[in-house]
Amino acid sequence: MAETLWTHRDSNIRKTWFLVFVFLLIVMSVGWVFSQIYGSPLILIFAVLFASIMSISSYWFSDKIVIAASRAKPMPDQDPYQDIHNVVENLAITAGLPKPRLYIVDSAQPNAFATGRNPEHAVVAVTTGILKLMNQQELEGVLAHEMSHIGNRDMLVSTVVVVLVGFLQLLSDIFLRSMFWGGGKRDSDSGGNAHAYMMLIGIALAILSPIIGLMIQLAVSRKREHLADASGVLLTRYPEGLASALEKLDHDNTPMKQANHATAHLWLDDPYQNRNKKKPSWFAKLFMTHPPLGERIAILRGMDLRD
Helix, strand or coil, X not given: CCEEHHHHHHHHHHHHHHHHHHHHHHHHHHHHHHHHHHCCCHHHHHHHHHHHHHHHHHHHCHHHHHHHHHCCEECXXXXXXXXXXXXXXXXXXXXXXXXXXXXXXXXXXCCEEEECCCHHHCEEEEEHHHHHHCCHHHHHHHHHHHHHHHHCCHHHHHHHHHHHHHHHHHHHHHHHHHHCCCCCCCHHHHCCHXXXXXXXXXXXXXXXXXXXXXXXXXXXXXXXXXXXXXXHHHHHCCHHHHHHHHHHHHCCCCCCCCCCCCCHHHECCCCCCCCCCCCCCHHHHCXXXXXXXXXXXXXXXXXXXXX
């Protein structure tokens, strides 16, 4: 049976929150091991507060940070951009969202992104390249995808994951550095061999947990892209519009001067344009911010519009 838009969307929601749940278990496990080694939860409390404050600050000012990083400019609400404003306004009404502020990025690479801490402070930006390359239906599919990121509260989900990744990285760094300064409880204080085994587990977790955390963060990012694809099609009721747009992106190799690793996951497509006509291996996909375009296109064209 063909996968419907609804089943695909629900599946990606479940998978996203499952990944977040697994991530929380990993963080709690690492925290417990480190607290046993140090014999005090104070360092954990400090790490959590520091990582949370830094990440939440970035979340609160996300629109300003991303706009500055991409060098985006406000899009005038007059010709030749009036049609873009009209499309976004219609999509916002359909989605039950306020109309986001529109920006334009002076880049020949066809791309787009959405950001903002909530729908009331949302931003949608498109490049000059995508306006030249896409027809009306394709551009509507792209804008619906970006509106879906806003409606799905993807910035909030991303911030939760970033907080967890930041916590793991900070905690691991503190733990490894403390090894050089004789950190942790003494063997005589904690039971000799048992503490030695706990130290070995702690070192392994300090090295591996940031890597695992990054991989989960990237997996969540890929699932949110699939979810935005499905949710965007629910707005337009026309999967071919977005599928055709992604197909054009798949044939484009234009570089982007504004590419930034910190914001790469926000774009419709990877701004670094790591094109590989061969199907990526499962291992290579683990380190991708976006699902392969061919995979996204195939899923979109395999959907139907049944409720």
